[in-house]
Amino acid sequence: MDGIALLTIFVLSVFVGFEVVSKVSTVLHTPLMSGANAIHGVVVMGAIIVAGKSEPNSLELWIALAAVLLGAINLVGGFVVTDRMLEMFKPKKPVAAAKEGGAA
Amino acid sequence: MSEVHVDPTWVQLSYLVAAVLFVIALKSMSSPRTARSGLLIGAIGAALATGVLFFSGIKLANLALILGFLVVGSVVGLVAARRVKMTAMPQLVALFNGVGGGAAALIAVVEYLVVDSDDLLFLIFTVATVIIGSVAFSGSIVTFLKLQELMTTRPVVIPLGKWITILVAVATLAGGVWLIVAPQQWLLWALLGLGLLFGVLFVLPVGGADVPIVISLLNALTGLAVAASGYVLDNVLLLIAGTLVGASGTLLTNLMAKAMGRPLTATLFGAFSGTTAGGGAATSDRPVRSSSANDVAIMLGFANKVILVPGYGLAVAQAQSTLRELADLLTEKGIEVDYAIHPVAGRMPGHMNVLLAEASVPYEQLKEMDEINPEFSATDVVLVVGANDVVNPAARTDKSAPIYGMPILDVDAAQQIVFLKRSMRPGFAGIENEILFDPKTTLLFGDAKDSLNKVVSALKNV
Numbered sequence: 085m086d087g088i089a090l091l092t093i094f095v096l097s098v099f100v101g102f103e104v105v106s107k108v109s110t111v112l113h114t115p116l117m118s119g120a121n122a123i124h125g126v127v128v129m130g131a132i133i134v135a136g137k138s139e140p141n142s143l144e145l146w147i148a149l150a151a152v153l154l155g156a157i158n159l160v161g162g163f164v165v166t167d168r169m170l171e172m173f174k175p176k177k178p179v180a181a182a183k184e185g186g187a188a
Numbered sequence: 189m190s191e192v193h194v195d196p197t198w199v200q201l202s203y204l205v206a207a208v209l210f211v212i213a214l215k216s217m218s219s220p221r222t223a224r225s226g227l228l229i230g231a232i233g234a235a236l237a238t239g240v241l242f243f244s245g246i247k248l249a250n251l252a253l254i255l256g257f258l259v260v261g262s263v264v265g266l267v268a269a270r271r272v273k274m275t276a277m278p279q280l281v282a283l284f285n286g287v288g289g290g291a292a293a294l295i296a297v298v299e300y301l302v303v304d305s306d307d308l309l310f311l312i313f314t315v316a317t318v319i320i321g322s323v324a325f326s327g328s329i330v331t332f333l334k335l336q337e338l339m340t341t342r343p344v345v346i347p348l349g350k351w352i353t354i355l356v357a358v359a360t361l362a363g364g365v366w367l368i369v370a371p372q373q374w375l376l377w378a379l380l381g382l383g384l385l386f387g388v389l390f391v392l393p394v395g396g397a398d399v400p401i402v403i404s405l406l407n408a409l410t411g412l413a414v415a416a417s418g419y420v421l422d423n424v425l426l427l428i429a430g431t432l433v434g435a436s437g438t439l440l441t442n443l444m445a446k447a448m449g450r451p452l453t454a455t456l457f458g459a460f461s462g463t464t465a466g467g468g469a470a471t472s473d474r475p476v477r478s479s480s481a482n483d484v485a486i487m488l489g490f491a492n493k494v495i496l497v498p499g500y501g502l503a504v505a506q507a508q509s510t511l512r513e514l515a516d517l518l519t520e521k522g523i524e525v526d527y528a529i530h531p532v533a534g535r536m537p538g539h540m541n542v543l544l545a546e547a548s549v550p551y552e553q554l555k556e557m558d559e560i561n562p563e564f565s566a567t568d569v570v571l572v573v574g575a576n577d578v579v580n581p582a583a584r585t586d587k588s589a590p591i592y593g594m595p596i597l598d599v600d601a602a603q604q605i606v607f608l609k610r611s612m613r614p615g616f617a618g619i620e621n622e623i624l625f626d627p628k629t630t631l632l633f634g635d636a637k638d639s640l641n642k643v644v645s646a647l648k649n650v
Binding site: 094102122123138168 | 206210211213214215217218219220223224226227228230231233234237238241242246247248249250251253254257258259260261262264265266268269270272274277278280281284285287288290291292294295297298299301302309403404407410411413414415417418419421423424425426427428429430431432433434435436437439440443444529531536537538539541542545546551554556
């Protein structure tokens with residue numbers, strides 16, 4: 085793809101990136117950062133692409149495979165740890181109901 | 189390697205779908221109700237794109253090895269993410285971020301070695317990926333070591349550190365330009381090394397309390413490295429995903445820096461000037477008032493309004509549920525109870541919310557700093573559990589303190605303040621807290637969970 089098309093995509097993505105997180109509450113800063121972290125784990129795709137075109141048994145191949153390993157850790161670990169954070173955000177109604185009783 | 193691979197249309201459309209899913213994921217993660225399903229959408233996007241890649245017709249030599257490393261990496265990530273304690277979660281995120289940046293840098297190195305192109309844009313983006321990726325990698329590793337307390341959490345100021353850092357930065361940039369003008373393989377390796385060195389030098393002088401902002405910044409940097417690698421590999425999805433993370437991460441970093449009340453530059457370069465932990469005048473052998481769990485229970489039991497200030501110490505002691513039990517008990521007695529959550533309570537913005545949610549504290553009871561600060565003057569008792577820096581008035585008064593300028597919870601406005609503390613040791617930022625010596629302050633020493641349990645059982649008899 086030519087440079088200008090990629091540049092266009094880049095600039096528009098910057099604006100979308102700003103826009104989607106502009107209204108996040110402090111409560112979700114950490115999970116959001118962690119979720120974004122997981123998303124850039126797709127870097128593993130790049131690692132697979134370069135590993136696929138490296139010569140067998142070459143230095144490049146082993147570097148590329150190291151990248152595959154690191155990228156996979158980023159991708160899978162990132163999503164799983166973020167999910168663990170978010171599963172705690174389920175509001176538990178009974179406790180909230182107990183609170184209604186006392187507060188003046 | 190001269191043949192140019194062009195992805196078939198259906199592959200490109202799949203990547204477009206994945207990109208849209210990423211945008212929806214980020215948007216959904218901005219609201220507590222939709223956050224979890226949003227994350228799932230993101231995961232589906234990533235799985236779709238990675239799956240499609242294998243059938244896109246790209247050259248896939250070494251397939252068995254690739255799949256093997258993919259599986260091993262996935263298992264390592266899965267196990268690490270499953271096993272980590274929620275208190276140690278920030279450093280794991282830093283580590284995941286670091287390896288992502290490292291992967292991006294290595295990709296650019298391999299592409300350079302394999303392709304051997306002298307196209308100007310290709311070289312520019314290769315250099316950018318290598319530098320940004322390696323900085324994000326080594327910076328994240330140092331951040332991890334700091335948070336894991338495998339090294340000092342204080343700012344590390346090396347003699348002439350400022351000049352060394354500037355020198356390394358200039359050398360890195362000069363090397364990058366040189367490589368673009370006159371491509372040579374050894375330069376690429378040198379750049380990788382310089383980038384790693386700069387990442388270390390860049391994070392070392394950052395004080396403990398500012399580490400969360402740095403994690404966020406490094407996360408944005410990795411995003412940019414991934415975007416640049418997308419350019420190198422001519423892969424639009426990497427470009428979009430990386431840019432989305434880079435942009436949203438930059439904004440998020442800014443929001444966090446604002447929550448801490450300091451411009452980003454002050455956070456990052458504050459330690460360059462050699463400001464070490466302040467508060468030297470205060471020494472720990474001054475008298476404090478310590479008390480028993482019974483007295484604390486009586487104080488709480490006869491209050492009208494109580495505010496709980498949870499800090500990292502609470503999480504370390506795994507005492508979130510005990511604190512909730514105490515809150516429930518007080519509420520039953522007709523006492524108004526709120527949790528005051530400082531934006532950076534715990535180790536990262538929002539970290540405390542996650543930890544309390546783990547203990548089923550409904551998030552409606554969690555009040556953010558701006559909302560709760562005016563209420564302290566009308567509060568009878570503030571119970572500070574394992575927090576220190578976020579209530580330290582040195583942030584308002586002591587210009588030499590590393591936390592100077594950070595907005596704090598105004599607990600000193602309350603009638604009485606109770607600290608549950610393990611010892612007189614200062615907080616993560618390493619500075620003394622004057623409130624501890626205030627006549628209206630009572631200290632209850634001990635493990636947060638033990639102390640809370642004692643207070644709860646004493647309170648049942650009040």
